[in-house]
Amino acid sequence: xxxxxxxxxxxxxxxxxxxxxxxxxxxxxxxxxxxxxxxxxxxxxxxxxxxxxxxxxxxxxxxxxxxxxxxxxxxxxxxxxxxxxxxxxxxxxxxxxxxxxxxxxxxxxxxxxxxxxxxxxxxxxxxxxxxxxxxxxxxxxxxxxxxxxxxxxxxxxxxxxxxxxxxxxxxxxxxxxxxxxxxxxxxxxxxxxxxxxxxxxxxxxxxxxxxxxxxxxxxxxxxxxxxxxxxxxxxxxxxxxxxxxxxxxxxxxxxxxxxxxxxxxxxxxxxxxxxxxxxxxxxxxxxxxxxxxxxxxxxxxxxxxxxxxxxxxxxxxxxxxxxxxxxxxxxxxxxx
Amino acid sequence: xxxxxxxxxxxxxxxxxxxxxxxxxxxxxxxxxxxxxxxxxxxxxxxxxxxxxxxxxxxxxxxxxxxxxxxxxxxxxxxxxxxxxxxxxxxxxxxxxxxxxxxxxxxxxxxxxxxxxxxxxxxxxxxxxxxxxxxxxxxxxxxxxxxxxxxxxxxxxxxxxxxxxxxxxxxxxxxxxxxxxxxxxxxxxxxx
Numbered sequence: 001x002x003x004x005x006x007x008x009x010x011x012x013x014x015x016x017x018x019x020x021x022x023x024x025x026x027x028x029x030x031x032x033x034x035x036x037x038x039x040x041x042x043x044x045x046x047x048x049x050x051x052x053x054x055x056x057x058x059x060x061x062x063x064x065x066x067x068x069x070x071x072x073x074x075x076x077x078x079x080x081x082x083x084x085x086x087x088x089x090x091x092x093x094x095x096x097x098x099x100x101x102x103x104x105x106x107x108x109x110x111x112x113x114x115x116x117x118x119x120x121x122x123x124x125x126x127x128x129x130x131x132x133x134x135x136x137x138x139x140x141x142x143x144x145x146x147x148x149x150x151x152x153x154x155x156x157x158x159x160x161x162x163x164x165x166x167x168x169x170x171x172x173x174x175x176x177x178x179x180x181x182x183x184x185x186x187x188x189x190x191x192x193x194x195x196x197x198x199x200x201x202x203x204x205x206x207x208x209x210x211x212x213x214x215x216x217x218x219x220x221x222x223x224x225x226x227x228x229x230x231x232x233x234x235x236x237x238x239x240x241x242x243x244x245x246x247x248x249x250x251x252x253x254x255x256x257x258x259x260x261x262x263x264x265x266x267x268x269x270x271x272x273x274x275x276x277x278x279x280x281x282x283x284x285x286x287x288x289x290x291x292x293x294x295x296x297x298x299x300x301x302x303x304x305x306x307x308x309x310x311x312x313x314x315x316x317x318x319x320x321x322x323x324x325x326x327x328x329x330x331x332x333x334x335x336x
Numbered sequence: 337x338x339x340x341x342x343x344x345x346x347x348x349x350x351x352x353x354x355x356x357x358x359x360x361x362x363x364x365x366x367x368x369x370x371x372x373x374x375x376x377x378x379x380x381x382x383x384x385x386x387x388x389x390x391x392x393x394x395x396x397x398x399x400x401x402x403x404x405x406x407x408x409x410x411x412x413x414x415x416x417x418x419x420x421x422x423x424x425x426x427x428x429x430x431x432x433x434x435x436x437x438x439x440x441x442x443x444x445x446x447x448x449x450x451x452x453x454x455x456x457x458x459x460x461x462x463x464x465x466x467x468x469x470x471x472x473x474x475x476x477x478x479x480x481x482x483x484x485x486x487x488x489x490x491x492x493x494x495x496x497x498x499x500x501x502x503x504x505x506x507x508x509x510x511x512x513x514x515x516x517x518x519x520x521x522x523x524x525x526x527x528x
């Protein structure tokens with residue numbers, strides 16, 4: 001038997017079973033049911049798109065990241081999440097580029113894990129949305145033949161995609177915004193609607209998020225305050241003009257709100273440190289989502305709402321800094 | 337009254353001068369290292385923009401109808417000299433305010449955002465009140481962008497940025513990401 005190793009460190013001498021890789025791989029595991037749902041709904045296209053996005057993220061992390069950073073699982077999460085917010089028919093090379101951009105310019109350029117400002121997966125998607133707006137807003141229908149690809153997934157890079165005979169349908173939010181028709185609530189909650197790969201199965205995402213929240217791997221205050229804000233605003237607006245504004249359940253379960261609130265906004269790196277800050281952060285996201293969805297030029301605003309609030313996080317952290325125990329209220333602010 | 341308010345919000349958030357039109361980038365990159373200086377720069381911006389809007393309205397109403405070809409040059413000269421005069425007055429009347437605005441006041445007088453403001457205002461045919469609210473909104477928008485950038489940069493100060501991206505390169509990338517995020521506001525308020 002070897003002699004016990006002496007550990008000489010400064011206090012506090014607390015040990016914690018959770019480590020960054022452990023939490024990250026748990027999140028990856030909890031994402032698997034969502035991935036499964038997307039495969040069930042969108043067939044082999046879902047597998048291809050998610051794999052391409054993940055490959056883009058992993059390759060970039062492997063080449064440019066610090067040694068061993070590939071194993072902590074964060075790049076894996078970014079890749080899967082990016083894949084889940086892409087439409088099924090997108091050419092694979094675009095998904096790959098999105099993964100490269102998200103990890104490269106969203107994370108590594110800031111110094112790697114823990115130092116980025118914006119959520120890498122969402123930044124990758126925002127980039128794709130700006131660069132390829134048509135491919136990013138073509139939503140294929142869930143069709144009879146499961147094995148068929150949902151679009152020109154295999155298009156060559158920088159070539160214009162072939163005119164594939166693919167049936168498309170508007171997302172529930174698009175229908176609401178541009179044609180003023182609602183969608184059946186059962187189809188919304190179970191996920192049988194048009195939309196990005198992983199955002200349609202609202203109930204499933206809630207269950208997976210609940211698991212993470214119970215294990216304390218995400219701060220439940222963020223999704224709670226997002227849902228609360230969106231619900232309150234949409235109930236009020238629905239009372240004012242029921243013909244123009246949809247009801248609260250529709251707002252909660254349509255589009256990327258579930259996926260965004262549970263998996264994107266709660267990213268530990270890009271959310272505020274304090275609990276009060278988390279409430280503020282969630283309120284801001286919910287408010288921006290309602291504003292962009294109902295009055296903006298776009299049908300969906302969750303991605304932009306989260307990115308905008310990500311940019312505000314340093315400010316929120318500054319404003320909600322708790323007072324040190326025993327310290328007096330700061331007097332006149334020091335000027336530099 | 338409602339219209340005036342929407343002009344202000346639109347200039348501040350939706351058509352943010354820095355993040356949507358990419359005007360006034362030099363102070364955005366140059367003076368965004370500290371939140372305090374960024375706020376002061378923003379204040380100076382609001383002030384100069386309001387002045388510029390006033391000058392542009394005056395020129396458009398009384399002088400330029402007689403000599404339309406003088407538009408660009410007269411905007412530049414009149415705004416710059418007017419701000420210089422106001423600066424001298426502030427220096428005399430309130431040295432404290434002068435110190436707070438500091439070097440930024442003369443610096444931003446020649447900024448492209450100022451001339452851009454005067455030209456936008458002319459092209460859209462804003463009156464005096466609309467022009468003033470447009471100017472205040474644009475100034476607030478610049479302040480918002482500056483403060484956001486400064487708080488992000490302060491946070492990132494200690495992070496382990498790779499050597500190729502140190503300094504201005506990272507600032508440009510943050511600016512691009514911010515601009516991507518602000519694309520979400522595209523089309524907002526256009527329906528109303």
